[in-house]
Amino acid sequence: MKKRTLLTIPLLLIAGLASAGPQDTVHSIALPTIRTELKAGEGKEKTETLCATCHSLDYITMQPRLPVAQWTATVNKMIKVMGAPINEDDAQKIIGYLTMQYGTQNEGRR
Numbered sequence: 001m002k003k004r005t006l007l008t009i010p011l012l013l014i015a016g017l018a019s020a021g022p023q024d025t026v027h028s029i030a031l032p033t034i035r036t037e038l039k040a041g042e043g044k045e046k047t048e049t050l051c052a053t054c055h056s057l058d059y060i061t062m063q064p065r066l067p068v069a070q071w072t073a074t075v076n077k078m079i080k081v082m083g084a085p086i087n088e089d090d091a092q093k094i095i096g097y098l099t100m101q102y103g104t105q106n107e108g109r110r
């Protein structure tokens, strides 16, 4: 191999890197700030504070109207399975709030 060829290879590599093309351009996008408001009621603040640390409050508002047993199971799942740091007293208040505002008094139906 001639000396000139050896020099050409790294030069071509550098040229290739420098012209990496527009697909490498970093774009920035502005995400909208979506904040879900829960319905007014006793326990709203606690629910908003303790249930929005891992996910949006949409998770609550998107549910069908659930009976108390199901809200209890959901809140317990968040605590026991997901590791939500919510004490028993707060959990009861949140379950009460959810059943009142997003629940149904009729156990069997949604």
Ligand code: HEC
Binding pocket: 047, 050, 051, 052, 053, 054, 055, 059, 060, 063, 074, 075, 077, 078, 082, 083, 084, 085, 086, 094
């Ligand atoms: C420690 C993090 C964490 C906290 C705090 C938390 N959640 Fe969740 N939640 C999750 C995760 C993770 C999922 C997704 C579970 C899945 O996909 O199976 C979820 C899913 C849900 C869902 C969807 C249905 C379901 O059962 O998966 C509801 C409803 C919900 N959460 C309600 C709540 C409520 C109410 C609170 C407050 C008491 C709460 N979450 C607090 C982590 C959390």
